Amino acid sequence: MKLRTVYVTRYIQALREGGSLPALADANDDFKYVLKFRGAGHGSKALIAELLGGEIARTLGLPVPELVFIELDEAFGRTEADEEIQDLLQNSQGLNLGLHFLSGALNFDPNTQEVDATLASQVVWLDAFITNVDRTFRNTNLLHWHKELWLIDHGASFYFHHSWENWEQHALSPFALIKDHVLLPQASQLAAVNESFQSILTDEKLREIVDLIPDSWLIWEGNHQTPDEIRKIYYQFLVLRKSNADTFVNQAQNARITLI
Known part of the structure; x- marks a missing residue:
């Protein structure tokens, strides 16, 4: 990549x-x-x-x-x-x-626009996987462009890296904040999406994505790990979280039950 x-x-x-x-x-x-x-x-x-x-x-x-x-x-x-x-x-x-820049794109309005159950489930799975806290009714970070729904702004994901401690615990978390996800009510296909997405995100593919991170972004004040050591933790976080995806999928399914 x-x-x-x-x-x-x-x-x-x-x-x-x-x-x-x-x-x-x-x-x-x-x-x-x-x-x-x-x-x-x-x-x-x-x-x-x-x-x-x-x-x-x-x-x-x-x-x-x-x-x-x-x-x-x-x-x-x-x-x-x-x-x-x-x-x-x-x-x-x-x-x-x-x-x-998606010129002419419009903000997604959850009060007037519906999303297909499969797509909603895919977006919910993604955000639970990457621990994205910022796709809520207050701030959807979704755009309509050329009659399609587009995802933007993932900068609030992977919040474990702001403390850089107990990454294993964060990787295994059920991610309770998924209850606030704007598309959770429509996400009725999480089980099928979970099976499909786990097969797509191979360990090799996750490593390729992590390897995109430039060295210059991995020089952090107060952290003496090398860029390669930091990349390894991101990779291990993703692999561990994927192998325990049932934990966050179950959390999302249980949270959805309370909404419907």
Whole structure:
């Protein structure tokens, strides 16, 4: 597996609806991207979660915008009038992450739009697997584009890595927060999806996805592990969580019963 690398040619505007202050930017391939900054919020860990979550979703056949590595030159930010954005740009020099901008996409409205039971089950399984806490009625992180439902924003996944302790315990957790998932009421096909998705996500495929994480995102303050050692933990987390998928599937099924 390999991600393309593009270079920012024009900073267009901040997208202030995002908690980490992402931006809309042009790149040298003539496409627009939603640019996620390594200097924002939870730093490179949010980019790692976005990368892993997005590429796992893509491997499972779910619609997600193309992810690319984005190089940000040191010249960006020098003339920005907003001091907050200026600091963000200067602290994010080097390799960042971008999602292809879905021009004209509309936010998913769970009150007026229905989702097929299989697709709903697939999205619920994914989010339980990657421990994504941010696909709720309050913030669905789902878009309608070209009559399809698209998944965005996986930066709140893998929350275990913010403490980097007891990763085995987190890998085995039932993920009780799945009860708040926006698509849980429609997710009636979780058992079938569980069987299918476990066969798709082979250990080899998970290793390929984890190996996409750049070394520069794995230099963490206060952590003396090498990038390869950190990647190994992400890989072990995913393999262990997949082999115990019945735990989080049962949790989701039981939570769904209380909603219907």
